[in-house]
Amino acid sequence: MNTPEETLDPEDWxxxxxxxxxxxxxxxxxxxDVRSRAVWQDMPDHVRAHFAMPAPKVPQPLSAVYAExxxxxxxxxxxxxxxxxxxxxxxxxxxxGALGDFLAAVDGSNLGGGTTGAxxxxxxxVGWFKEIMGFPASASGTLTSGGSxxxxxxxxxxxxxxxxxxxRAQGILAMPQxxxxxxxxQVHSCHQKALEVLGLGAVALTEVRSDDHQRMDxxxxxxxxxxxxxxxxxxxxxxxxxxxxxTGAMDDLQAxxxxxxxxxxxxxxxxxxxxxxxxxxxxxxxxxxxxxxxSIALDPHKWLHTPFEAGCVLIRDAQLHFxxxxxxxxxxxxxxxxxxxxxxxxxxxxxxxxxxxxLKIWMSLKENGxxxxxxxxxxxxxxxxxxxxxxxxxxxxxxxAPVGLNIVCFRYANGRSDEAGLKALNTEIMLxxxxxxxxxxxxTTVAGKHCLRVAINNHRTTRADLDLFIDAVxxxxxxxxxxxxxKA
Amino acid sequence: MNTPEETLDPEDWxxxxxxxxxxxxxxxxxxxDVRSRAVWQDMPDHVRAHFAMPAPKVPQPLSAVYAExxxxxxxxxxxxxxxxxxxxxxxxxxxxGALGDFLAAVDGSNLGGGTTGAxxxxxxxVGWFKEIMGFPASASGTLTSGGSxxxxxxxxxxxxxxxxxxxRAQGILAMPQxxxxxxxxQVHSCHQKALEVLGLGAVALTEVRSDDHQRMDxxxxxxxxxxxxxxxxxxxxxxxxxxxxxTGAMDDLQAxxxxxxxxxxxxxxxxxxxxxxxxxxxxxxxxxxxxxxxSIALDPHKWLHTPFEAGCVLIRDAQLHFxxxxxxxxxxxxxxxxxxxxxxxxxxxxxxxxxxxxLKIWMSLKENGxxxxxxxxxxxxxxxxxxxxxxxxxxxxxxxAPVGLNIVCFRYANGRSDEAGLKALNTEIMLxxxxxxxxxxxxTTVAGKHCLRVAINNHRTTRADLDLFIDAVxxxxxxxxxxxxxKA
Numbered sequence: 001m002n003t004p005e006e007t008l009d010p011e012d013w014x015x016x017x018x019x020x021x022x023x024x025x026x027x028x029x030x031x032x033d034v035r036s037r038a039v040w041q042d043m044p045d046h047v048r049a050h051f052a053m054p055a056p057k058v059p060q061p062l063s064a065v066y067a068e069x070x071x072x073x074x075x076x077x078x079x080x081x082x083x084x085x086x087x088x089x090x091x092x093x094x095x096x097g098a099l100g101d102f103l104a105a106v107d108g109s110n111l112g113g114g115t116t117g118a119x120x121x122x123x124x125x126v127g128w129f130k131e132i133m134g135f136p137a138s139a140s141g142t143l144t145s146g147g148s149x150x151x152x153x154x155x156x157x158x159x160x161x162x163x164x165x166x167x168r169a170q171g172i173l174a175m176p177q178x179x180x181x182x183x184x185x186q187v188h189s190c191h192q193k194a195l196e197v198l199g200l201g202a203v204a205l206t207e208v209r210s211d212d213h214q215r216m217d218x219x220x221x222x223x224x225x226x227x228x229x230x231x232x233x234x235x236x237x238x239x240x241x242x243x244x245x246x247t248g249a250m251d252d253l254q255a256x257x258x259x260x261x262x263x264x265x266x267x268x269x270x271x272x273x274x275x276x277x278x279x280x281x282x283x284x285x286x287x288x289x290x291x292x293x294x295s296i297a298l299d300p301h302k303w304l305h306t307p308f309e310a311g312c313v314l315i316r317d318a319q320l321h322f323x324x325x326x327x328x329x330x331x332x333x334x335x336x337x338x339x340x341x342x343x344x345x346x347x348x349x350x351x352x353x354x355x356x357x358x359l360k361i362w363m364s365l366k367e368n369g370x371x372x373x374x375x376x377x378x379x380x381x382x383x384x385x386x387x388x389x390x391x392x393x394x395x396x397x398x399x400x401a402p403v404g405l406n407i408v409c410f411r412y413a414n415g416r417s418d419e420a421g422l423k424a425l426n427t428e429i430m431l432x433x434x435x436x437x438x439x440x441x442x443x444t445t446v447a448g449k450h451c452l453r454v455a456i457n458n459h460r461t462t463r464a465d466l467d468l469f470i471d472a473v474x475x476x477x478x479x480x481x482x483x484x485x486x487k488a
Numbered sequence: 489m490n491t492p493e494e495t496l497d498p499e500d501w502x503x504x505x506x507x508x509x510x511x512x513x514x515x516x517x518x519x520x521d522v523r524s525r526a527v528w529q530d531m532p533d534h535v536r537a538h539f540a541m542p543a544p545k546v547p548q549p550l551s552a553v554y555a556e557x558x559x560x561x562x563x564x565x566x567x568x569x570x571x572x573x574x575x576x577x578x579x580x581x582x583x584x585g586a587l588g589d590f591l592a593a594v595d596g597s598n599l600g601g602g603t604t605g606a607x608x609x610x611x612x613x614v615g616w617f618k619e620i621m622g623f624p625a626s627a628s629g630t631l632t633s634g635g636s637x638x639x640x641x642x643x644x645x646x647x648x649x650x651x652x653x654x655x656r657a658q659g660i661l662a663m664p665q666x667x668x669x670x671x672x673x674q675v676h677s678c679h680q681k682a683l684e685v686l687g688l689g690a691v692a693l694t695e696v697r698s699d700d701h702q703r704m705d706x707x708x709x710x711x712x713x714x715x716x717x718x719x720x721x722x723x724x725x726x727x728x729x730x731x732x733x734x735t736g737a738m739d740d741l742q743a744x745x746x747x748x749x750x751x752x753x754x755x756x757x758x759x760x761x762x763x764x765x766x767x768x769x770x771x772x773x774x775x776x777x778x779x780x781x782x783s784i785a786l787d788p789h790k791w792l793h794t795p796f797e798a799g800c801v802l803i804r805d806a807q808l809h810f811x812x813x814x815x816x817x818x819x820x821x822x823x824x825x826x827x828x829x830x831x832x833x834x835x836x837x838x839x840x841x842x843x844x845x846x847l848k849i850w851m852s853l854k855e856n857g858x859x860x861x862x863x864x865x866x867x868x869x870x871x872x873x874x875x876x877x878x879x880x881x882x883x884x885x886x887x888x889a890p891v892g893l894n895i896v897c898f899r900y901a902n903g904r905s906d907e908a909g910l911k912a913l914n915t916e917i918m919l920x921x922x923x924x925x926x927x928x929x930x931x932t933t934v935a936g937k938h939c940l941r942v943a944i945n946n947h948r949t950t951r952a953d954l955d956l957f958i959d960a961v962x963x964x965x966x967x968x969x970x971x972x973x974x975k976a
Contacts, residue, residue: 003870006863008582008793008856008947013516020512020587027594028505031497040827042603051608055616059857062584068854069591073847076605078597078827087827088820090598090841094496096550098593099508103557105586105795105848106515109566110578115530117564120539128543145633146841156685171689172660189817190840197644197838199687201659245819301841305496307593308843329677331733331932331941332576335915338922339528339566339575340930350685352678353578353634353789355796359561360593366556368496369547375494382491427823434826442828444819453819459496 010062019063030074031081031095034460038437040079047072083460084439084469089245089273089407091305092458096367098307100360111143111354113344122345122358128365129298129312132278133271134291140318142348143310143357147272150297150313152194153349155181155237157295157315157324158266159198162236168324172199180228182206183239184216186246188270191239204236213402214249214446216240222259229263237266242287243274246444246453248384248405250274253289260294267292272299272311273457274405279370280377286405300361302457303377310357321348380406380456387454387466396474400451409444411451412477423450428480429473439469498550507551518562519569519583522948526925528567535560567928571948572957575922575930577733577761577895579793580946584855586795588848599631599842601832610833610846616853617786617800620766621759622779628806630836631798631845635760638785638801640682641837643669643725645783645803645812646754647686650724656812660687668716670694671727672704674734676758679727692724701890702737702934704728710747717751725754730775731762734932734941736872736893738762741777748782755780760787760799761945762893767858768865774893788849790945791865798845809836868894868944875942875954884962888939897932899939900965911938916968917961927957 010016050072079085081093109118126141144150158181160167165174179200183191185207195204206228208221225235238260240251253269260267269275269290275298277287290296294317300310315321326347328334335341346352365373388403391410398413411426426443430452433439444453452473454466498504538560567573569581597606614629632638646669648655653662667688671679673695683692694716696709713723726748728739741757748755757763757778763786765775778784782805788798803809814835816822823829834840853861876891879898886901899914914931918940921927932941940961942954 002874002951003867005867005950006860006947008584008852008860008864009519010583013520016583017512017516020516021509023587023591024505024508024512027591028501028508030594032501042826043605043608047605048608051605051612052615053612055619055858056854057857057859059860060854062851062855065851065854069847069851073605073609074595076603076608077595078602078604078606080598081594081596088598088600093593093596095498095504095594096496098590099511101593102586102590103511103515105581105589106518106569106583107562107565108569108581108795110568110576110796112576114566115564116566117531117535117539117561118566120531120536120564121561124539124541127540131543145839145843148838148840152838159687167687167689168684169690171666171683171691172687173663173666174689174691175661178659178661189815189820193813193815193838195659196656198685199647199655199660201655201662202657203659203662245817299841307596308598308841309839311841325681327677327681329733329932330934331930332677333931335919338530338919339928350636350640350681351633352636353787353796353799355633359557363550363553363557364496366544366548366553367550369545370543371545372494372496372547376496379491379493386490431823431826440827442819443821444817446818459494462493463490 016062019066023066026070027098028095034082039082039084039440040434041076041437042435043076047076079440083458083462084465085458086454086456087440087442089302089455089457091302092460093307094305094364096364097305097360100363101307104356104359107356109356111356112346112352114339115341118356119345121362125358125361126312130314133275133296133314135314135316138318139314139316140321140348141312141314142345143312145309146301146311147188147297147299148190148193150311151190151270152197153313154268154295154297154315155194155198157321158237158268159200160324161320162234162266164234177232177234179204179236180206180233181237181239182208182221182224184208184210184241184251186210186214186244186249187239187241188245191270213404214244214247216251218252218255218259225263235263235265237268240267240269242269242271242290243405245273246446247401247409248273248407250286250404253287257289257292266294268295269293271296272302276303277377279374281374282378283381304361304364304373305459306361306364310361325349376459380458383456383461383463383466384408386463390466390470394470394474396477400449401446406456408454409446409451412473414477414481419448419450425477425480426450426452429476432476433472438472504550507554511554514558515586522570527570527572527928528922529564529925530923531564535564571946571950572927572953573946574942574944575928577790577943577945579790580948581795582793582852584852585793585848588851589795592844592847595844597844599844600834600840602827603829606844607833609850613846613849614800618802621763621784621802623802623804626806627802627804628809628836629800629802630833631800633797634789634799635785635787636678636681638799639678639758640685641801642756642783642785642803643682643686645809646725646756647688648812649808650722650754652722665720665722667692667724668694668721669725669727670696670709670712672696672698672729672739674698674702674732674737675727675729676733679758701892702732702735704739706740706743706747709744713751723751723753725756728755728757730757730759730778731893733761734934735889735897736761736895738774738892741775745777745780754782756783757781759784760790764791765865767862769862770866771869792849792852792861793947794849794852798849813837864947868946871944871949871951871954872896874951878954878958882958882962884965888937889934894944896942897934897939900961902965902969907936907938913965913968914938914940917964920964921960926960
């Protein structure tokens with residue numbers, strides 16, 4: 001009368017084992033050969049069609065599923081594992097991290113909490129980041145999917161701490177005063193998104209003007225704070241950016257820390273790009289003051305090259321962090337013994353179930369040591385300076401923003417100053433660069449000037465790659481001008 | 489003058505390849521042998537001490553890092569990969585999913601958006617869930633870390649849709665009326681947490697009483713809605729639960745859908761436990777009505793046994809979803825060609841950078857076919873019914889809630905009715921069960937009665953495992969009573 005029982009485990013582990021070895025070998029070849037391939041390529045219609053098929057009704061051997069991936073997935077990746085990928089801002093991954101994700105899934109533990117080795121590694125990795133950032137051991141933190149969620153966790157804690165009411169219970173409508181957050185006009189868009197999600201609205205974010213180096217004007221910040229106080233708005237949090245997305249600019253964290261201290265304001269640092277400079281011997285002074293923050297967002301999937309996803313937020317006051325997120329249903333009461341005893345990780349996060357992101361970070365930090373990651377950060381900054389020199393030496397190229405970090409904003413100008421024409425030209429250079437597979441830069445607009453943007457967060461990039469790119473920009477730029485009938 | 493360049497790529501790919509093969513072989517053995525090990529074991533102090541060491545200064549060979557993991561991590565896992573793990577609520581993973589996480593990291597693509605095979609697979613998997621749930625192709629969705637974030641995405645869209653003001657811009661303070669969300673008193677705690685994060689506060693959640701079968705009392709729901717309207721509070725969203733965490737109870741989704749339609753209220757279904765019943769041939773009727781929802785949260789890391797993390801939210805009105813999250817900084821302007829063209833995935837999510845969670849789901853759905861996952865769901869429900877019969881046949885055991893799904897709530901009562909004593913006794917049974925490594929149940933309280941809770945979301949469980957557990961409960965229960973001097 002009972003139905004025969006079945007399982008997802010393979011009937012033939014040996015065949016699975018052989019196939020998995022093949023995946024390892026192919027993956028190593030894929031990474032080892034990366035330089036010989038296009039950074040990115042657009043996909044033909046038949047590939048798109050393949051991914052439009054409905055939910056699979058019939059089973060197929062794993063080997064066939066894998067063959068599909070080799071044909072349809074791997075040739076059409078984003079390209080951030082390639083030495084000439086410098087678009088937007090991301091890390092380039094690493095093989096140890098990929099093994100870490102595999103082993104995490106084999107271990108299987110849920111990082112919501114519990115007495116497991118996984119939970120200890122999670123706490124240890126957060127502890128390493130506290131140590132690196134100069135935060136006290138009493139601080140708390142949690143790993144997140146990335147910077148957006150790390151910043152949003154911090155803003156939730158800051159909002160609740162400054163609300164002037166039990167905002168968890170009563171909501172924002174019960175707040176005695178509106179709250180204000182401050183950031184420079186170069187701040188990442190995720191902050192506005194977070195404040196929108198948190199119900200404070202974009203109105204709660206004051207974007208303070210930045211100076212010629214795209215750093216927050218701290219006099220303007222203090223003026224904005226005073227004006228808000230006078231208007232009955234409560235200054236809640238200042239977001240200092242340690243490395244802006246546009247140009248890598250560094251806000252003056254020391255100055256912001258003083259202002260926050262003076263006015264009793266939460267000091268948050270968005271260090272998704274720059275916080276890890278703390279481990280870079282030649283450039284660490286750039287983030288002096290970060291250790292004074294009330295909270296820091298940082299991104300292991302950027303300069304630690306952890307495969308996606310891996311973000312982290314640290315909160316100086318663990319109790320405020322706990323009070324923001326602690327929650328236990330009837331079905332999740334803590335014990336003093338057994339599997340659910342001690343600290344419960346979900347009490348520090350939006351998330352209850354959470355994956356074992358810590359393992360890939362842990363493995364590659366142990367394998368390489370912190371110092372090597374520090375050298376690789378310095379290396380990317382040195383490469384950006386090299387690229388800056390190359391640009392300054394070329395008459396047809398215009399450097400659009402000072403290079404302070406690892407982001408280089410420039411354009412093919414050839415002496416022209418018509419912004420619309422230059423935008424069209426440089427957009428075309430960017431697109432042809434991507435489409436040819438030679439390199440992936442992205443673009444942005446700095447102080448009204450559209451430009452190419454090269455963000456070197458890549459452990460595979462060499463100076464020779466940058467040379468190749470500059471040569472291509474000059475050639476393609478001239479070519480597009482010729483097509484348009486512009487005289488060189 | 490330039491520093492010699494280095495990379496994270498291994499100097500010796502061949503050694504790495506051999507070690508990775510070893511990891512595959514060990515992992516297969518770890519899974520194949522799982523039944524011979526304890527489900528869970530507490531860890532000795534020297535293991536805890538090992539995970540308290542500071543950030544690694546010196547590099548060590550990957551083989552040594554891996555050896556540490558074998559000693560300190562894998563023996564101390566949560567145990568959810570084991571056939572006798574039934575605690576809280578989680579899936580048990582699968583090897584193909586682990587390979588998926590590895591390959592996703594090798595591919596490396598960022599699922600924030602872009603023209604990549606990864607983005608197409610992500611969209612395809614979301615499309616499969618729309619298809620399975622009976623949602624139109626025009627609906628949208630996004631993969632999340634799990635149910636908490638899936639529900640929070642939906643609530644954000646619902647809040648913004650019902651706010652009566654541009655809440656993204658102006659915030660909750662500008663809303664003309666307070667909003668109310670409704671759910672049964674059995675609702676998962678993540679909903680309250682989400683409303684707290686969203687700035688609506690716990691006050692915005694009305695917990696409607698549940699009936700004797702732990703289902704929302706829909707008459708009480710309608711009365712609460714009418715009372716709110718009369719009081720000037722705007723009913724925004726009803727959360728129907730398809731499978732409660734406590735007991736697996738199913739709210740009457742059809743009835744809730746009608747009420748929502750009548751009053752113009754957003755109808756959200758928390759289907760993290762039960763939505764995937766849609767693919768289970770013998771039990772699918774339980775979630776009839778889910779296809780009428782405005783949004784659905786579901787969890788591939790539960791009944792699809794995707795390794796953590798993998799949740800999903802579907803939103804019927806893609807435009808409302810887009811309008812809630814769409815945001816592009818200067819550095820992220822869309823193009824009509826090149827790498828950033830077409831749909832941008834982050835416009836449907838809190839997150840900008842996002843990992844390639846879709847791959848592990850895609851691979852195991854293709855390998856096994858949807859039908860097999862459906863049979864495995866039916867199998868777990870049949871096992872719960874088997875366990876129920878075993879409990880009803882034992883005089884010393886008391887079934888605490890009707891078994892409607894795959895969750896069995898019972899206790900060792902032995903004719904007693906002193907709640908405090910029974911709670912202490914059954915807590916001790918749970919802890920000894922965990923500590924002995926025999927089985928991991930958890931506990932909860934249903935209608936005032938504390939009980940053991942067995943949530944069978946496990947493709948490795950057999951009826952024989954349940955027999956073993958019942959025998960142990962009877963034995964350990966009698967033993968604890970004997971220790972306390974209670975007569976049998």
